[in-house]
Amino acid sequence: MSDHTDPVVGETAAGIGLPAADDIFTDNVRWGDLDDWNRAALRIHEQQGGFYRIERGGFPRVLAVLDHAAVLEVERQPELFTNGPAPVLTTQEALDTPPLVELKTLIHMDGDEHTAYRKLGLPQFKPASLARLDSRLAELSERAVRTMRDAGGELDFSIDVALPYPLHVILKILGLPEDDYPRMLTLTQQLFGGEDPDLQREELSPEAIAAVLMDFFTYFAGVTTDRREHPTDDLASLIANGRIGDDPLGDLETIGYYVIVATAGHDTTSSAMAGGFRALVEHPDQLRLLQARPELMNNAIEEMIRWTAPVRHFMRTATADTELHGHAVAQGDLIYLSYKGANIDPKVFDDPLRFDIERPNADRQIAFGFGKHFCMGAQLARMELRSLFSRLVPLIESVELVGTPTTMQTTFVGGHKTLPIRYTLRDPG
Numbered sequence: 001m002s003d004h005t006d007p008v009v010g011e012t013a014a015g016i017g018l019p020a021a022d023d024i025f026t027d028n029v030r031w032g033d034l035d036d037w038n039r040a041a042l043r044i045h046e047q048q049g050g051f052y053r054i055e056r057g058g059f060p061r062v063l064a065v066l067d068h069a070a071v072l073e074v075e076r077q078p079e080l081f082t083n084g085p086a087p088v089l090t091t092q093e094a095l096d097t098p099p100l101v102e103l104k105t106l107i108h109m110d111g112d113e114h115t116a117y118r119k120l121g122l123p124q125f126k127p128a129s130l131a132r133l134d135s136r137l138a139e140l141s142e143r144a145v146r147t148m149r150d151a152g153g154e155l156d157f158s159i160d161v162a163l164p165y166p167l168h169v170i171l172k173i174l175g176l177p178e179d180d181y182p183r184m185l186t187l188t189q190q191l192f193g194g195e196d197p198d199l200q201r202e203e204l205s206p207e208a209i210a211a212v213l214m215d216f217f218t219y220f221a222g223v224t225t226d227r228r229e230h231p232t233d234d235l236a237s238l239i240a241n242g243r244i245g246d247d248p249l250g251d252l253e254t255i256g257y258y259v260i261v262a263t264a265g266h267d268t269t270s271s272a273m274a275g276g277f278r279a280l281v282e283h284p285d286q287l288r289l290l291q292a293r294p295e296l297m298n299n300a301i302e303e304m305i306r307w308t309a310p311v312r313h314f315m316r317t318a319t320a321d322t323e324l325h326g327h328a329v330a331q332g333d334l335i336y337l338s339y340k341g342a343n344i345d346p347k348v349f350d351d352p353l354r355f356d357i358e359r360p361n362a363d364r365q366i367a368f369g370f371g372k373h374f375c376m377g378a379q380l381a382r383m384e385l386r387s388l389f390s391r392l393v394p395l396i397e398s399v400e401l402v403g404t405p406t407t408m409q410t411t412f413v414g415g416h417k418t419l420p421i422r423y424t425l426r427d428p429g
């Protein structure tokens with residue numbers, strides 16, 4: 001995709017009035033500089049009430065919604081605004097071309113089908129099941145602290161701590177062996193980071209995406225066969241042996257289930273971890289405050305999730321002509337739900353670009369979405385962050401950035417690629 005200084009179709013985004021170069025949604029390069037992105041998003045809030053018509057060449061006509069209340073309003077009406085057929089922002093060409101390998105996951109489903117498939121996996125994310133993960137999270141958090149101690153005062157927090165942690169949790173939930181870690185890491189990163197030049201296996205093409213998906217398919221087909229023969233109590237067994245009504249899951253839907261859990265639970269949480277930690281490093285007053293008042297941890301985690309919003313967007317398609325806060329929406333129009341933009345809506349969050357672990361309404365962040373598709377792993381993600389930071393934060397004597405952190409140039413799920421830090425840790429008391 002083009003650099004953001006390239007000319008864009010039209011001088012202004014019709015009906016919304018901002019320069020088309022302010023299209024911060026479709027250009028993956030813009031996502032590499034989050035401060036710049038935030039400033040541009042805030043301008044859309046201040047000048048246009050949080051709406052922006054994307055009219056970039058190569059993309060379909062899309063109404064981007066950054067307004068917090070309007071995002072909720074869309075999510076509250078899943079029949080009027082469906083996930084299918086295009087749950088993620090795609091070019092017009094991709095929309096018009098049948099995929100080489102089809103992928104059908106929860107986020108591609110609507111209505112009764114979605115409800116039935118969602119119900120199947122939900123037991124694994126209920127409090128009782130999550131409570132069983134506590135000791136595993138404690139182990140992983142202690143491992144992370146050990147990694148930092150062993151590194152002797154300098155490491156890359158994103159690569160060495162935030163990336164492995166959630167992936168090990170996902171492997172545990174699915175019931176997959178730790179030895180499969182490297183393969184899953186490469187695959188989830190390539191699926192989400194496909195637009196970022198550093199994470200691509202080759203030039204981004206339909207063939208490259210299909211190759212990533214085929215790897216997943218082959219791997220999980222083996223898992224399915226195994227769990228059908230030897231069922232256990234893990235999520236892979238639930239999926240492999242699950243029934244929708246009287247029938248087993250279709251092949252496409254079976255693989256789709258593994259893929260959504262493996263991918264949705266990984267880069268999302270590691271991005272919140274790395275981005276949340278960076279916020280503490282860059283706001284030493286907030287770090288000291290959290291050390292002095294550990295009871296602020298839960299609120300600090302909501303603020304980190306508000307601040308990072310690693311799932312940048314999901315899309316909806318209007319099934320009828322309607323209107324959204326004065327903006328006409330025609331049947332078939334695409335709506336871009338900007339979770340990142342909604343999390344800095346100044347109508348809801350006072351001084352939204354300030355990182356404030358005491359923010360009284362940090363829990364109004366909507367980084368996990370809302371309604372029928374509300375993130376199934378929201379509590380798990382919170383538990384992971386709480387487990388790590390409640391062990392790590394009290395131990396930090398000093399911490400600073402060394403070098404410039406880099407962020408993924410992706411339009412969908414993203415966060416840090418690198419977060420180089422220098423630090424000293426206290427001995428445990």
Ligand code: HEM
Pocket residue numbers: 075106107118170260261264265266268269272305309310311314339367368369370371372373374375376377378380381
């Ligand atoms: C900070 C971390 C995370 C963030 C920001 C996040 C965000 C989201 C968002 C925005 C959605 C779509 C919600 C909507 O359409 O309203 C979603 C869906 C989903 N998430 Fe997460 N997520 C995170 C972690 C996780 C984890 C750890 C898991 C599981 C292990 C997970 C599993 C899922 C699943 C299965 C869905 C699809 C739900 C459906 O369509 O019914 N997520 N997530």
